[in-house]
Amino acid sequence: MTDATLAATSRHAIGRTGRFIVYAIVGLIGVCLFLAPFLFPDVRSQEVASRICVFIVLVASYDLLIGYTGIVSFAHTMFFGIGAYGAAIALKLMGPTWTALLTGGVIALVVSLLLAALVGMLSLRVKAIFFAMVTLAAASVMAVLASQLSDFTGGEDGVIYKIPKLFSPATKLLTDENGKVLKxxxxxxxxxxxxxxxxxxGSLLLYLVMMRIVASPLGTVLEAVRENEMRAEALGYRVVFYRTAIFCIAALIATCAGVMRAVWLKYTGPDTSLSFAIMIDILLMVVIGGMGTMLGAIIGATLMSLAQYYLKDLMEIASEATAGIPLLPDLLAPDRWLLWLGILFVLLVYFFPAGIAGTLMKKGAH
Structure with a gap:
């Protein structure tokens, strides 16, 4: 066996190991999320698990744009916010019924589709940086409208509402022979x-839809557009049509994620649905997990969410444990959690330049 053959065999072995690690991590996250009500029954953990589910959908839908098609958009939170506000306003005006939730969701989907089609048709013909600026402007306008139209949106205070009775803690899904709620x-x-x-x-269904999209001929065309737009055009593909179509699909999925988030929180405001900080979180999650890998969305959303909720707690424990060591307690003070989050992000990018899933799955592929 030649040295070249041995090297190729070694690379393929490394690639198989990397893919196995990614699948194992994703499988573990999936099991933990599925069993979250039993494994992590406290309120805070439930909020984290729910947020991870929603953000997996958000990150994966954004990855359809930036990872699979090469479209840089800053308007993803706009569609997320439209879904959240659509459900919130309908539930507040029509009452906590399934009809209200369905009506608000459908109206939000229609509005998102029209806006996405308009932005896509008008802007996707221009260069990437100009399209990104257009989407940023659109998102900013939507955030301003949410603050100004306080009669509908509650302004900066947001909207508080009730959700269908099925989701009330007082509702008994299963009961024993005495009529008490079953545990x-x-x-x-x-x-x-x-x-x-x-x-x-709901998140699982949307994620599977996206997995089907990237595995379909449409996914292949999107990757062709990303790699060489002019060549795809020369092969007969209407690039603007495909870019607009995937932009609309990603917008609709983000809208559905917004509806689910609104139902979970029972509150919708600019900070929870339209904040630019959410857009930054999505970008970081895509980079951490790996662009162009649907599995990366699961890893990135989970790691980032866990760090945002629990890094301060870990630093407080570390600070107390190192109380007798000079400087360390100050460096590990919980108030400095953003500093350490930034350092962790830099280290992840350095050691996993294509994201965690991207680097592990592509290593040894060539």
Whole structure:
């Protein structure tokens, strides 16, 4: 066996190991999210698990744009916010009914589709940087409207509303022979559990739809557009049509994610749905997980969400544990968690330049 053959065999072995690690991580995250009501029954952990589910959808839908098609957009939170506000306003005006939720969701989807088609047709013909600026302007306008139209949106205070009775903690999903709520592994089978699984299975369905898209001929065309737009055009593909189509699809999926987030929070405001900080989070999650890999969305959203919620707690423990060592307690003070989050991000980018999933799955591919 020649040296070249041995090297190729070694690279393929490394590639298989990397893919196995990614699949194992994703599988573990999936199991933890599915069993979250039983493994992590406290309120804070439930919020983290629900946020991870929603952000997996958001990050994966954004990856359809930036990772698979090469479209840089800053308007993804606009569509997320439209979904959240659509559900919130409908539930507040029409009451906590399924009809209101469905009506608000459908109206939000229609509005998002029209806006996405308009932005796509008008802007996707221009160069990437100009399109990014147009989407940033559109997102900024939407944020201003949400603040100014306070009669509908509640302005900076946002909207508080009730959700369908099925999701109320007082709702008994399963009861024993005495009529008391049944407990599964010590956790009450009530409306709170129903609400979590509404978010979980809704996110799972949307994620599977996106997986089907990237595995379809459409996904192949999108990758061709990303790699060489002029060549794709020469082969007969209407590039603007495909770019507009995927922009609309990603917008609709982000809108659905917004609806689920609104139902979970029972509150919708600029900070929870239209903040530019959410757009930054999505970008970081895509980079951490790996652009152009649907599995990367799961890893990136999970790591980033866990760091945002629990890094301060870990630093507080570390600060107390190193109390007798000079400088370390100050460096590990919880108030400096953003500094350490930035350092962790830099290290991840350095050691995983294509993202965690991207680097592990592509290593040894050539």
């Amino acid at each position: 599964i592994f010590g956790v009450s089978a009530n409306g709170k559990m129903a609400l979590y699984y509404f978010v979980f299975f």
